[in-house]
Amino acid sequence: MPPATTPSRTERLSRPQQVADAIKQWVMENGWQPGDRLPSETEMIARFGMAKGTIREAVRILEAQGLVKSRTGPGGGVFVHQVSEERATALLGNYFYFAQLSIDDLYQIREALEPELAASLAGKLDDHQLAALEAVMASYAEPARDAEEEREQHIASLRFHALLAEMSDNRLLRFLIKFTANMLADVTVSRRLYAQPNRELWASGIAYQSRLVAALRCGDSAAARQILREHMRGAHRLMCLQEAELTQRFLPEIDIL
Amino acid sequence: MPPATTPSRTERLSRPQQVADAIKQWVMENGWQPGDRLPSETEMIARFGMAKGTIREAVRILEAQGLVKSRTGPGGGVFVHQVSEERATALLGNYFYFAQLSIDDLYQIREALEPELAASLAGKLDDHQLAALEAVMASYAEPARDAEEEREQHIASLRFHALLAEMSDNRLLRFLIKFTANMLADVTVSRRLYAQPNRELWASGIAYQSRLVAALRCGDSAAARQILREHMRGAHRLMCLQEAELTQRFLPEIDIL
DNA sequence: CCCAATTTGTTCGTATGTATC
DNA sequence: AGATACATACGAACAAATTGG
Numbered sequence: 232m233p234p235a236t237t238p239s240r241t242e243r244l245s246r247p248q249q250v251a252d253a254i255k256q257w258v259m260e261n262g263w264q265p266g267d268r269l270p271s272e273t274e275m276i277a278r279f280g281m282a283k284g285t286i287r288e289a290v291r292i293l294e295a296q297g298l299v300k301s302r303t304g305p306g307g308g309v310f311v312h313q314v315s316e317e318r319a320t321a322l323l324g325n326y327f328y329f330a331q332l333s334i335d336d337l338y339q340i341r342e343a344l345e346p347e348l349a350a351s352l353a354g355k356l357d358d359h360q361l362a363a364l365e366a367v368m369a370s371y372a373e374p375a376r377d378a379e380e381e382r383e384q385h386i387a388s389l390r391f392h393a394l395l396a397e398m399s400d401n402r403l404l405r406f407l408i409k410f411t412a413n414m415l416a417d418v419t420v421s422r423r424l425y426a427q428p429n430r431e432l433w434a435s436g437i438a439y440q441s442r443l444v445a446a447l448r449c450g451d452s453a454a455a456r457q458i459l460r461e462h463m464r465g466a467h468r469l470m471c472l473q474e475a476e477l478t479q480r481f482l483p484e485i486d487i488l
Numbered sequence: 489m490p491p492a493t494t495p496s497r498t499e500r501l502s503r504p505q506q507v508a509d510a511i512k513q514w515v516m517e518n519g520w521q522p523g524d525r526l527p528s529e530t531e532m533i534a535r536f537g538m539a540k541g542t543i544r545e546a547v548r549i550l551e552a553q554g555l556v557k558s559r560t561g562p563g564g565g566v567f568v569h570q571v572s573e574e575r576a577t578a579l580l581g582n583y584f585y586f587a588q589l590s591i592d593d594l595y596q597i598r599e600a601l602e603p604e605l606a607a608s609l610a611g612k613l614d615d616h617q618l619a620a621l622e623a624v625m626a627s628y629a630e631p632a633r634d635a636e637e638e639r640e641q642h643i644a645s646l647r648f649h650a651l652l653a654e655m656s657d658n659r660l661l662r663f664l665i666k667f668t669a670n671m672l673a674d675v676t677v678s679r680r681l682y683a684q685p686n687r688e689l690w691a692s693g694i695a696y697q698s699r700l701v702a703a704l705r706c707g708d709s710a711a712a713r714q715i716l717r718e719h720m721r722g723a724h725r726l727m728c729l730q731e732a733e734l735t736q737r738f739l740p741e742i743d744i745l
Numbered sequence: 746c747c748c749a750a751t752t753t754g755t756t757c758g759t760a761t762g763t764a765t766c
Numbered sequence: 767a768g769a770t771a772c773a774t775a776c777g778a779a780c781a782a783a784t785t786g787g
Contacts, residue, residue: 233578233585243783245754247548265586272773282756284541287774291504291545295552296582303773304764319583321490325553326576327660328490329522336658339604347600401593403584403671407664414660503775529753539776544754560753561784 232258232298232311247288250279254289255298258311269299269309296322320410327414334474337415338467342460344408345392349443349459352398354450360398361448367391368440374433381429382420388436389416419470432469439465489515489555489568504545507536511546512555515568526556526566553579577667584671591731594672595724599717601665602649605656606700606716611707617655621701624648631690638686639677645693646673676727689726696722 232255244252254269263269270278275286290309293299297318301309367390375381389412396408439462446454489512501509511526520526527535532543547566550556554575558566624647632638646669653665696719703711 233582247754251552271771284544284757285755287541288545288548288754290773291548292552295508295549296579298582301773302764303762303771305771306765307763307772309773313586314583316583319580322553322579323576325490325555326571326573326663329570330659332660336660339608339658340601340660340664343600343604344597347596351596401596402587403589403593403597403668406583407597411660502773528751541777542775547753558753559784560751560782562751563785564752564783566753 232263234259246281246285247292250275250281250286250289251292253279254293263311265311265313267311269311271308316406316409319406320413323410324414324417332414332418334415334418334467334470337411337418338463338470340407340411341415342463342467344404344411345395345463346456346460348396348399348404348408349447350452350456351401351404352395353447353452353455356398356447361444364391364394364440364444364447367394368437368444371433371437374430384433385419386416389413391440422474429469429473432466432473435465435469436462489520491516503538503542504549507532507538507543507546508549510536511550520568522568522570524568526568528565573663573666576663577670580667581671581674589671589675591672591675591724591727594668594675595720595727597664597668598672599720599724601661601668602652602720603713603717605653605661605665606704607709607713608658608661609652609655610704610709610712613655613704618701618705621648621651621697621704624651625694625697625701628690628694631687641690642676643673645697646670648697679731686726686730689723689730692722692726693719 234255254275258269269275272283272286272290276283279286290299290301294301297314298312299309300312301307367387370387371384375384392412393409396405396412399405439458443455443458443462446458491512511532515526526532529540529543529547533540536543547556547558551558554571555569556566557569558564624644627644628641632641649669650666653662653669656662696715700712700715700719703715
């Protein structure tokens with residue numbers, strides 16, 4: 232288990248926080264692994280010489296971070312738990328909630344990471360995996376007829392990229408690409424960037440993704456990288472236009488600032 | 489404030505978790521911002537009809553995620569708080585604690601992101617910022633004489649990259665590069681990859697960084713990208729050699745597997 | 746410097762819920 | 767069904783920290 236969350240500051244830590252840190256360290260020292268049971272509440276109360284409530288708050292802290300899980304009943308208790316990807320995504324998402332990431336910010340990351348992902352996967356995927364990618368593409372083979380369909384297709388298209396990321400054995404790359412796609416989905420949906428169908432974006436997306444799957448199949452790493460690089464640039468450009476148009480349409484008073 | 493951390497599952501949530509989610513939503517609905525005070529414990533007890541301990545556990549959950557902070561005394565209370573970068577780093581670090589990221593994983597990310605960062609900063613830095621970079625470089629102008637110095641220089645060199653990242657106005661890029669560098673520092677230190685001074689790595693690092701600062705100064709974006717790309721490739725190669733050598737030295741029995 | 750008010754922090758005893766045998 | 771072993775929740779009292787008079 233990783234080191235304590237807040238070791239640097241010299242400020243007085245609350246007792247539950249101290250206990251949480253102590254438990255963390257305790258788990259590390261003993262090399263306890265996911266699935267292993269921590270001592271029961273009663274034992275911890277004795278071990279730390281603190282009241283039940285304090286111990287419980289400490290356990291809640293670890294639980295909120297996704298590091299432990301507790302179950303009631305006989306054989307129950309507090310168990311070491313591997314932080315799930317969903318939990319990690321949510322926790323990191325909190326950090327960027329106030330940050331106001333722009334379309335440009337997100338695409339700068341996508342333009343760097345996704346071509347690299349494609350290049351590293353070329354020639355490494357089996358028929359089953361390639362078929363799965365084509366199956367996702369099929370879900371938006373027809374252009375959207377209204378805003379609702381447009382939104383669904385947009386999400387599905389991001390799923391294509393998430394699925395591709397899933398196929399990498401680099402867990403960090405996998406996480407970062409999926410996280411960025413998630414944030415992009417949040418931004419575009421919350422800012423209604425998909426209010427009107429954008430036929431050009433749809434058509435170019437389909438074309439790029441088909442070419443990409445072909446390149447992945449025949450193991451052409453350089454082509455895969457290049458295709459995804461162009462795909463990202465194109466999508467970036469169209470998204471910014473969309474954003475600009477929307478800004479102009481709904482917030483004309485911004486001109487006078 | 490971002491949506492509840494665990495909305496998807498249909499499993500029964502603990503009451504503190506429910507309360508925490510409710511508070512989150514409450515904050516979002518009212519558009520409360522960092523610094524704003526939440527209702528007092530007493531009010532929440534009345535509002536949710538629950539015991540004090542339950543409310544406190546809920547607040548602890550939010551506090552563990554870095555979303556609120558509480559202070560005692562008059563004028564005290566629970567306050568909405570912007571998740572700090574340190575907290576976000578620690579929380580995401582938890583996710584990768586069990587994941588066993590390899591040197592290759594980390595450098596695949598660095599090779600994709602750092603050249604992009606360099607390119608985007610070329611010509612945008614003022615004299616003060618360029619001087620700051622050179623100051624960090626000066627801290628390892630002389631080759632290390634022992635393992636301890638080698639470790640220090642290694643950390644300082646990662647600080648160079650963190651400082652560079654700090655100069656980007658893309659908060660996501662900034663965070664990802666610093667996070668990756670942090671994880672790399674953890675891995676190399678914990679696995680003693682810097683036990684013996686590596687003169688070649690030191691010399692090439694210095695050379696690349698000098699050239700980089702020059703390219704940044706004269707605004708040559710393409711050159712900056714290319715230099716950092718080569719720098720990362722070189723460092724990656726040398727780190728892997730170091731890793732291989734160390735594996736061979738300390739774990740010879742791995743051959744028989 | 747102390748005192749009083751306010752708000753979170755901690756304790757303890759008890760009771761309830763839940764899963765296993 | 768009942769006993770057991772756990773976490774979970776409640777409530778009342780007390781402690782500690784901070785602010786202002």
